[in-house]
Amino acid sequence: MISRVADHCFWLGRYLERVESASRVLGVTRNLALDAGLNPRHVWLPVIIVSGEEKRFHARFGSAASSDGERVQDYLTWDLENPCSIESSLAAARDNARSIREVVSLEAWEALNALYLWMASERARTEWSDDRHSFYRRIRVAGQSLQGIARGTMLHDDVLHFIFLGVLLERAGQTARILDVHHHAFKSIGAHDTIETALWLALLRACSGFEPFMKLHRGRVSPDSVARFLVFEPLFPRSVRFSLRAAAARLERIRPPSEPDLPGRESQDRLRALAFWVADQQKDFEPASLHELLTRVVDETSEIAGVIGRELLGHTQPLAPQAQAQ
Amino acid sequence: MPTSPLFDGYTTLPGTWDELFTDRGAPRPAFRKAVDLLGARTSSAFSACQALAERALLNQGVTFSVYSDQRGTEKIFPFCLVPRIISAEDWAHIERGLVQRVTALERFLDDVYGEQAIFKDGAVPADLVLASKNWFPKLRGVRPPGGVRIHIAGIDLVRGPDGVFRVLEDNLRTPSGVSYVLENRIISKRVLPECVDAAQVRPVDLYPSRLAEALRSVSPVDPGEANAMVLTPGPYNSAYFEHSFLARTMGLELVQSQDLFVDQDEVYCRTTRGPRRVHVLYRRTDETFLDPEVFRPESLLGVPGIMRAWAKGNVALANAPGNGVADDKAVYPFVPDMVRYYLGEEPLLEQLPTWVCAREDDRKFVLENLSGLVVKAVDEAGGYGMLMGPQASAAEIAEFRERVKAEPRKYIAQRRLELSTCPTWVPTKGRAEARRVDLRPYVLNGRNGPWVLPGGLTRVALVDGSYVVNSSQGGGSKDTWVLAEEAA
Numbered sequence: 001m002i003s004r005v006a007d008h009c010f011w012l013g014r015y016l017e018r019v020e021s022a023s024r025v026l027g028v029t030r031n032l033a034l035d036a037g038l039n040p041r042h043v044w045l046p047v048i049i050v051s052g053e054e055k056r057f058h059a060r061f062g063s064a065a066s067s068d069g070e071r072v073q074d075y076l077t078w079d080l081e082n083p084c085s086i087e088s089s090l091a092a093a094r095d096n097a098r099s100i101r102e103v104v105s106l107e108a109w110e111a112l113n114a115l116y117l118w119m120a121s122e123r124a125r126t127e128w129s130d131d132r133h134s135f136y137r138r139i140r141v142a143g144q145s146l147q148g149i150a151r152g153t154m155l156h157d158d159v160l161h162f163i164f165l166g167v168l169l170e171r172a173g174q175t176a177r178i179l180d181v182h183h184h185a186f187k188s189i190g191a192h193d194t195i196e197t198a199l200w201l202a203l204l205r206a207c208s209g210f211e212p213f214m215k216l217h218r219g220r221v222s223p224d225s226v227a228r229f230l231v232f233e234p235l236f237p238r239s240v241r242f243s244l245r246a247a248a249a250r251l252e253r254i255r256p257p258s259e260p261d262l263p264g265r266e267s268q269d270r271l272r273a274l275a276f277w278v279a280d281q282q283k284d285f286e287p288a289s290l291h292e293l294l295t296r297v298v299d300e301t302s303e304i305a306g307v308i309g310r311e312l313l314g315h316t317q318p319l320a321p322q323a324q325a326q
Numbered sequence: 327m328p329t330s331p332l333f334d335g336y337t338t339l340p341g342t343w344d345e346l347f348t349d350r351g352a353p354r355p356a357f358r359k360a361v362d363l364l365g366a367r368t369s370s371a372f373s374a375c376q377a378l379a380e381r382a383l384l385n386q387g388v389t390f391s392v393y394s395d396q397r398g399t400e401k402i403f404p405f406c407l408v409p410r411i412i413s414a415e416d417w418a419h420i421e422r423g424l425v426q427r428v429t430a431l432e433r434f435l436d437d438v439y440g441e442q443a444i445f446k447d448g449a450v451p452a453d454l455v456l457a458s459k460n461w462f463p464k465l466r467g468v469r470p471p472g473g474v475r476i477h478i479a480g481i482d483l484v485r486g487p488d489g490v491f492r493v494l495e496d497n498l499r500t501p502s503g504v505s506y507v508l509e510n511r512i513i514s515k516r517v518l519p520e521c522v523d524a525a526q527v528r529p530v531d532l533y534p535s536r537l538a539e540a541l542r543s544v545s546p547v548d549p550g551e552a553n554a555m556v557l558t559p560g561p562y563n564s565a566y567f568e569h570s571f572l573a574r575t576m577g578l579e580l581v582q583s584q585d586l587f588v589d590q591d592e593v594y595c596r597t598t599r600g601p602r603r604v605h606v607l608y609r610r611t612d613e614t615f616l617d618p619e620v621f622r623p624e625s626l627l628g629v630p631g632i633m634r635a636w637a638k639g640n641v642a643l644a645n646a647p648g649n650g651v652a653d654d655k656a657v658y659p660f661v662p663d664m665v666r667y668y669l670g671e672e673p674l675l676e677q678l679p680t681w682v683c684a685r686e687d688d689r690k691f692v693l694e695n696l697s698g699l700v701v702k703a704v705d706e707a708g709g710y711g712m713l714m715g716p717q718a719s720a721a722e723i724a725e726f727r728e729r730v731k732a733e734p735r736k737y738i739a740q741r742r743l744e745l746s747t748c749p750t751w752v753p754t755k756g757r758a759e760a761r762r763v764d765l766r767p768y769v770l771n772g773r774n775g776p777w778v779l780p781g782g783l784t785r786v787a788l789v790d791g792s793y794v795v796n797s798s799q800g801g802g803s804k805d806t807w808v809l810a811e812e813a814a
Contacts, residue, residue: 001599002598003598004581006598101387101567101571102571103580109387113385113386
């Protein structure tokens with residue numbers, strides 16, 4: 001397929017995943033802030049850090065602002081100067097889709113356009129002020145539906161593979177970042193058991209992992225088991241391992257190993273290597289090395305995205321997410 | 327909101343043909359069934375339908391980009407749900423006339439870029455034609471792949487008080503608007519199903535497959551093997567929706583010029599699997615931005631070398647570069663002569679008497695009668711560069727007088743035609759009123775000759791009293807229903 005079109009597909013996937021992930025994290029965190037009787041800063045600061053917006057946020061609103069849940073939610077939801085806000089990501093997803101409308105199915109386009117138009121409407125503002133829970137839920141569900149509609153209405157060819165390559169790489173990075181930041185933050189709170197358990201459950205929910213985790217662990221929650229689950233669980237579709245393996249599989253559909261002359265060798269080698277490496281870490285996993293492991297995942301997925309851009313998407317040099325967001 | 331029937335109190339404009347109603351306020355007999363069904367709705371019921379239609383267009387993203395807005399804001403092309411209807415008999419005449427006209431124009435272009443026999447025989451004046459800004463001497467001698475130059479034509483028709491359809495202008499470069507024809511029909515079928523059904527409307531949704539067939543038919547390789555693509559300037563172009571719509575409905579890929587390159591006089595596309603040969607391009611880019619090697623050396627846009635590839639017959643470009651010399655408004659007055667010269671037939675479609683300012687006698691008449699004429703620039707579209715004499719101020723007329731004197735070749739003049747009207751929904755008044763319309767039918771032309779889409783884009787001047795139907799100046803569109811022959 002045309003490299004420029006593949007580029008739009010890849011970024012469409014990444015932005016869609018960001019919209020879904022951000023709405024889930026914000027919805028869950030709101031809930032947690034209501035529940036646990038925690039210092040608001042302990043609840044909201046990690047969310048800002050996960051988004052990668054800590055510096056800019058504090059520069060604009062002062063360091064005390066991360067205790068202000070409303071401010072954080074507003075910034076991560078509506079702020080168009082924040083390239084990671086839900087509205088920015090949604091606009092970027094739609095811009096990418098609009099540039100390649102002929103390859104996205106009509107049903108997928110309409111669903112995305114409807115979400116975009118709703119987000120820009122008064123109705124969205126009203127729902128935001130009247131029923132925040134339903135607001136975030138609606139965005140999350142619309143994001144999930146979109147991925148389902150794409151799968152169910154489009155040819156399973158390179159277009160879809162590139163979209164989901166974007167989705168899955170983004171997801172691997174998101175899960176790694178969410179786990180890394182919260183793991184660190186929760187440990188430093190030093191709360192008593194009940195609250196700590198509430199925190200770990202919230203973390204699972206932020207990754208849609210609450211029910212799957214409970215099914216596998218029969219209700220026994222510990223920091224370790226949650227971390228292992230989110231990193232290694234081969235059956236859980238948002239674990240780092242699962243996402244990387246699925247991304248590597250998409251890339252193999254795009255560039256079958258049987259055709260070694262096609263562009264994309266380095267992307268493929270590095271993505272596969274990273275997926276294997278993560279799976280390998282499970283045996284002798286030491287909780288103390290979690291941060292190191294996750295950092296490597298975050299850095300390497302971002303580099304792999306750059307290599308994919310160079311080898312397959314026609315970039316002359318790797319594009320940083322911020323550059324694409326403009 | 328009135329709850330009386332939709333067409334209650336509808337009045338036609340004196341001295342003007344109305345598409346749906348006679349002067350006495352009765353539906354035209356051929357349209358009685360459809361008009362009665364439509365008119366059975368109350369104004370408030372119709373208003374709800376109209377709102378539903380507009381929402382559907384917005385949600386489907388059937389929009390055009392507004393150039394003045396740098397964020398690329400999109401608007402829906404205003405749409406009026408009351409259809410324009412054309413009888414089977416009228417259409418049969420239009421169809422024959424369009425096929426004849428496009429055939430003659432095709433022959434003319436071949437001739438102008440070939441032997442120029444028509445000039446030698448004195449049927450059309452060479453100096454006037456070759457003074458066109460869109461005449462490209464460099465292209466003389468090139469035979470386009472497949473032998474076709476006008477793959478897609480949009481011929482604008484208007485209808486005077488006598489009910490006769492006349493050609494207003496030819497669009498032989500990159501005529502747009504056909505996506506609205508197809509989308510408008512989808513909306514009509516959804517919102518007014520019983521009317522569409524009762525009226526026996528001929529379908530338009532076969533257009534994309536006919537277009538794809540025409541494009542493949544001119545491929546330099548076997549049509550079954552041909553890789554045809556749609557070339558767009560990109561998402562910020564005002565007609566981007568249409569480019570993507572056509573690519574999608576034809577199942578072709580949509581490319582931009584940076585996706586293409588030329589190697590050994592063949593065109594290739596950059597793909598995730600390396601370069602891929604391109605055989606046919608339906609280009610929706612302006613021809614002067616096609617190839618910086620030929621047209622604008624300073625331009626960063628375009629595909630260097632693509633014109634060489636075309637001249638060698640390695641890629642078909644639709645429409646062929648250079649067609650602008652035939653749709654120049656100063657050449658238009660001679661199209662009937664072309665029909666007679668090339669086909670030995672009388673033209674089936676009439677057109678408007680036109681004064682060509684490049685000719686001294688015509689210019690003198692135009693300058694003396696500016697306030698009674700419509701003056702148009704020969705190479706502008708979209709209703710720009712135009713003087714509506716009867717409605718213009720003294721200052722505007724004085725300005726045009728100077729313009730015509732300075733660049734006479736650039737202007738032509740016609741009498742203002744009382745464009746026909748069609749009942750049109752006026753939301754602020756909650757009722758239908760007469761508004762002026764034109765009609766752009768589309769003609770496709772492949773190796774097997776011309777084919778006319780049974781339908782077309784009806785544009786409507788939404789502003790009361792306006793004669794300007796262009797979307798850039800307060801115009802909207804209507805679905806155009808061409809009725810099937812009554813089954814015997």
